[in-house]
Amino acid sequence: MCEAIINKIKQLKKEHNAVILAHNYVASELQDIADVLGDSLQLSIEASKLGAPVIVFCGVSFMAETAKILSPNSKVLLPVKTAGCPMADMATGEAVAEFRRTHPDYVLVAYVNSTAAVKAEVDICCTSANAEKIVAPIPRDKKIMFLPDRNLGRNVAKALNREMEFWPGYCPIHNAITVADVEAIKQENPGMEFLVHPECTPEVVALADKAMSTGGMLKYIRESDKQAFIVGTECGIMHRLRIENPTKTLIPFKPTPTCTDMKKLGLADVLACLEAPMENNPYEVVLDEELMDRARKPIERMLQFK
Ligand code: SF4
Incomplete structure (x- = not known):
């Protein structure tokens, strides 16, 4: 069943000259079919460079909006329109x-x-x-x-x-990581390096060996000589971490940080948005031109720091 959906997605992707961008937190089945997999910064940059006529954004709405702002001539599709970000x-x-x-x-x-x-x-x-x-x-x-x-x-x-x-x-996902939970998981796994996302509270960050973005964690764990890590961020990242580091010990945080919005999307949703007519596609992210022009400026100022 999955295989059939994936083949259909590949075929439609080719027909529409589409690319699929996916955030590190989405379901593993979507990470596996993505042309670009990354964190907000990577995806923002890729979205600005790709120039593809159709971008399918597997993530939440503000990310798809950013892709649209940076690629105003592309049709940006968000497979589940209700996938938002409470923050x-x-x-x-x-x-x-x-x-x-x-x-x-x-x-x-x-x-x-x-x-x-x-x-x-x-x-x-x-x-x-x-x-x-x-x-x-x-x-x-x-x-x-x-x-x-x-x-x-x-x-x-x-x-x-x-x-x-x-x-x-x-x-709400990173804010829910508490000092008591950190102390407990560190006690259960002595000697393991503890990484957290800086969306956690400063009190939690103070207990971490390192605080970094998801892209930073992926790079750090890939390049580190250390062999064992506790990963203090949304659980979706574990899929790619395990593929990239098959010999390292990787422990997700407990209780497992899970973003329900990121997990709203599945293969069937990606297929549905590619199957819908491209004219007036109901999954398309539509933004006012003037708003996009104003929103682009602070993003471009940021990208100059790259
Ligand atoms: S994990 Fe979910 S709620 Fe938290 S910032 Fe990302 S999209 Fe928003």
């Missing part, structure tokens, strides 16, 4: 525009895990991989509002030892 939804374009209006002296830095409407209101974007690099050159006398993720913001502020303000948003 991204914790900041709205209206609320950020109001903050901007009432706080004109602030530099607004938005994590790419934000909606297009929010990106359109800010000065620069960042990812979990480059957030420190993006914030560091902002003059120290400038006030900064970091949004929507207060945890990533607090981790950046701590690393750079600078005052910042934070939007009260957070990723």
